[in-house]
Amino acid sequence: MARRLTAEQYTKGLLAGDRLVLSRAITLVESTLATDHALAQQVLGAVLPRTGRSVRIGITGVPGVGKSTFIEALGMYVVEQLGLRLAVLAIDPTSQRSGGSILGDKTRMQHLSAHANAYIRPSPAGRSLGGVARATREALLLCEAAGYDVIFVETVGVGQSETAVHGMVDFFLLLMLAGAGDELQGVKRGIMEMADAVVITKADSGNELAAKRARREYQGALHLFPLGSSGWAPVVRTCSALTGEGVPGVWEELQRYLEHARGNGYFERRRQEQNLQWLHHSIREALEERFYARPAVQQQLGAIREQVMRGEKSAFAAADELLDL
Amino acid sequence: MARRLTAEQYTKGLLAGDRLVLSRAITLVESTLATDHALAQQVLGAVLPRTGRSVRIGITGVPGVGKSTFIEALGMYVVEQLGLRLAVLAIDPTSQRSGGSILGDKTRMQHLSAHANAYIRPSPAGRSLGGVARATREALLLCEAAGYDVIFVETVGVGQSETAVHGMVDFFLLLMLAGAGDELQGVKRGIMEMADAVVITKADSGNELAAKRARREYQGALHLFPLGSSGWAPVVRTCSALTGEGVPGVWEELQRYLEHARGNGYFERRRQEQNLQWLHHSIREALEERFYARPAVQQQLGAIREQVMRGEKSAFAAADELLDL
Numbered sequence A, B: 001m002a003r004r005l006t007a008e009q010y011t012k013g014l015l016a017g018d019r020l021v022l023s024r025a026i027t028l029v030e031s032t033l034a035t036d037h038a039l040a041q042q043v044l045g046a047v048l049p050r051t052g053r054s055v056r057i058g059i060t061g062v063p064g065v066g067k068s069t070f071i072e073a074l075g076m077y078v079v080e081q082l083g084l085r086l087a088v089l090a091i092d093p094t095s096q097r098s099g100g101s102i103l104g105d106k107t108r109m110q111h112l113s114a115h116a117n118a119y120i121r122p123s124p125a126g127r128s129l130g131g132v133a134r135a136t137r138e139a140l141l142l143c144e145a146a147g148y149d150v151i152f153v154e155t156v157g158v159g160q161s162e163t164a165v166h167g168m169v170d171f172f173l174l175l176m177l178a179g180a181g182d183e184l185q186g187v188k189r190g191i192m193e194m195a196d197a198v199v200i201t202k203a204d205s206g207n208e209l210a211a212k213r214a215r216r217e218y219q220g221a222l223h224l225f226p227l228g229s230s231g232w233a234p235v236v237r238t239c240s241a242l243t244g245e246g247v248p249g250v251w252e253e254l255q256r257y258l259e260h261a262r263g264n265g266y267f268e269r270r271r272q273e274q275n276l277q278w279l280h281h282s283i284r285e286a287l288e289e290r291f292y293a294r295p296a297v298q299q300q301l302g303a304i305r306e307q308v309m310r311g312e313k314s315a316f317a318a319a320d321e322l323l324d325l
Helices: A005-015 A018-029 A034-050 A066-079 A106-114 A129-145 A161-166 A182-186 A208-223 A247-263 A266-293 A293-307 A315-324 B005-014 B019-030 B034-050 B065-083 B106-114 B129-145 B161-166 B181-185 B208-223 B248-263 B267-295 B295-309 B315-324
Strands: A053-058 A086-091 A117-122 A150-155 A171-177 A197-201 A237-239 B055-058 B087-091 B118-120 B150-155 B171-177 B195-201 B236-238
Touching: A005 A034, A005 A106, A018 A034, A034 A129, A034 B315, A053 A066, A053 A247, A053 B034, A053 B267, A066 A086, A066 A106, A066 A150, A066 A247, A086 A106, A086 A129, A086 A161, A106 A117, A106 A208, A106 B055, A117 B295, A129 A150, A129 A161, A129 A266, A150 A161, A150 A266, A150 B055, A161 B295, A171 A208, A171 A247, A197 A208, A208 A237, A208 A293, A208 B208, A237 A247, A266 A293, A266 B248, A266 B267, A266 B295, A266 B315, A293 A315, A293 B267, A315 B034, B005 B034, B019 B034, B019 B129, B055 B065, B055 B161, B055 B248, B065 B106, B065 B150, B065 B248, B087 B106, B087 B129, B087 B161, B106 B118, B129 B150, B129 B267, B150 B161, B171 B208, B171 B248, B181 B208, B195 B208, B195 B248, B208 B236, B208 B295, B236 B248, B248 B267, B295 B315
Parallel strands: A053 A150, A053 A171, A086 A117, A086 A150, A171 A197, A197 A237, B055 B150, B055 B171, B087 B118, B087 B150, B171 B195, B195 B236
Antiparallel strands: none
């Protein structure tokens, strides 16, 4: 088998929903080779008219919150009860360190990963957040072209990647544990205000009352916070991935949200804005990448950063200096 | 009197605390002329060793929250009771529209603006947020060089400028009204999670109980939210600028914060990070400004944005196309 297919082969395979071709197309968009890049853009351009028809859901939560079991439970509900096709992607720039990825271990989602209507893809590894985010968004488009109705984008909830995920999904789900306080230390500040829904996980095994109390508290707290431009008031739900209780409720909230956001035009407007944001982010990243790769900049940057950090040189003067190199 | 002083005259005047020279130096950093820019950088470079010794406080809140009267009350406390020198700056990119500025109307702060130890400067007008933010941060450094102990940076709480202010201050104060709900519509989502302290204003004239209740509610809500990297738990206070009640309490919280943040090293680390952020923001803005000013880009951008928005062209392919022009 050839290492790469032709653009036509990729396109045909994708539109036919061929999982093997989908996997190879995602590998292509993840590649950092210039030749792969050109081919990937050709494929993406060809399938673009067939994208955009899925519901894109971001799911985040710190390690220990039960993210995998939640995704397995909600995912099985989507493929089994609703009969929809589901793709699960991930963004985890930290996986560079371990060389693995948050979705690498498929045993984490035993039933889902074995299901014919589910496609699970780990986070691309070994690249910057920008690169990982870009590859994941392109993979999302490829999954849509391959006919997946629902896309989950998983992230770890402790870093910068949540903003990137928020910029590529329609609905953002934050998983939390009952027992407000300590477990919050891991959640990055600012994530809470991105959430369209908060799900209190592990509402089982004697933990039901604590989960209910947490739900009430968070719901009260969220009411005090300003609405986003969608006009949607974030909701809080409890859920047990173990017993399945609350799983359909999470899906109902998503449906309520979609009705709301499609009704007031926000859904379509948001997707258009996201497209534009990706355009300008891509330009920005390319400009910065080129700038910081200049030999003269690389040579001076370290010393200048030191001077700026210590307050010996003003940030603006230093910027001028580097730009004039 | 010459339109511009020499670099040495600016420097000497600033270090001597000359208010007139300070005003003219701020006009210089606000200028968009290339010759002024070079002179401004020379002056800033000369006074830089004398900056950094003030406490920098961001103050935000939507129109109607009583921001001016609060700043007048807290400001008078600072200059009268504490005997410190105070400078009040503003960031308001929207003032482009009105041609005025949020601090333009000095009658708003009658006592403070007449006080020998207070210096009030309106927002620079007629420029982009980036330009306004940059000018304000440079003005802040000039005020420090001129010996001001405390700097307030005021912003309107409804736009993008809060992030810029957050990036130049040590402590971020959000003003809110009692009666959670409707008035929140004006506050931009995400601002709440930047706040180191929330102050419920207008806790007077029969509004005291509502203010107390709001304080309790917000304090409860904030406890549910993750701490920032400072490890500081945001506090909520009530305050009446009319009676003066609660004004010293706000100052006490600031002192508690400074003790906390200096104690764990966050204060110094944050300032260094802010310096670096300004360096990289400045570079980014300059790169983008140059890119979008290219005639070929200007010519194509509109049509390409349309295609991307409508999903006819992928954001990444479009970015490549523009970058290749």
